[in-house]
Amino acid sequence: MIKAIETKLKGCFILQPQIFEDERGYFYESYNHKDFCEAIGREVTFVQDNQSFSKKGVLRGLHFQKGGHAQAKLVSVLQGKIQDVVVDLRKDSPTFGQHLSIELSDENKKQVFIPRGFAHGFLTLSETAKVFYKCDNYYRKEAEEGIKFDEAIIGINWKINKEKIITSEKDKTIYSAKIFK
Template sequence: MIKATETKLKGCFILEPEIFEDERGYFFESYNHRDFCEAIGREVNFVQDNQSFSKQGVLRGLHFQKGEHAQAKLIQVLEGAIQDVVVDFRKDSPTFARHFSMELSDKNKKQLFVPRGFAHGFLTLSDTAKVMYKCDNYYNHKAEGGLHFDCPDLNIKWKLNKKEIVLSKKDSTLMRERNFNHIDSR
């Protein structure tokens, strides 16, 4: 059984599995297609699983896939803790260009479902973190886009200061947009 709570961004859900714990440890279903689709109220078929390992301070994102290659994602942390951030870039959405942030960890075992049309990124808060996420569409290099993590118009409150943040060369050169109207992320 999954508890689903819609965030302030329509279609984006926090998912909490039912966890069975005893002196041996714990057990839970991390994914059940039928229960997942019922919880979010629509059918989503995942076709690809991705996994990353990051050291503390590593920030990956904010990334998205455009047009027919847009991806919905189901994010979970296998080890450690991250600050997960999503930005709604669905032009027809009442929450266009707004963001949502939450901590995902191996301790809270929460997951975040991010529909198509969103940018996504995360910051590693623990010494290391292993993140796994499902995608409902295949990655396409030509369709990728992104925004710089400290884009002033997004005003995201990251949990580490800028001096502690480690970016890839690619992520350090992402756009620092002041007008999001031309972004078509679905």
């Protein structure tokens, strides 16, 4: 059983699994295709799983795949805590250019479903974090795009001082200005 709450960004859901806890620890079903599709009201077939490990202050993103290579994602945290951020890039959406920020952790066990047409990124808030996400389309390098994490038009309030954020060289220089025109 999974509880799905649609966010202000249509098609983007926060998911909370049912957790069974006792003196031994806990158990929960992190993914069940039938329950997941029923909860979000549509069919999504994931074809690729990804994991990342990051140290505190590492920011990965804001990334997306363009065109026919766009990816929907189901993001969760196996260890640690992150600030997960999605940005609506769907030009026909009433929430185009708006973003959602949510804390995901191994403690709250929340997941976020991100439909195609969104940029995605996350900031590691704990000493380390292991992030796991499913994608409904295969990664294609030639379709890779990104937006700088501190893009003023979006106005994301990252939970740590900007000077303490660690990004890759690629993430420091990526920017698709044409997205917001």
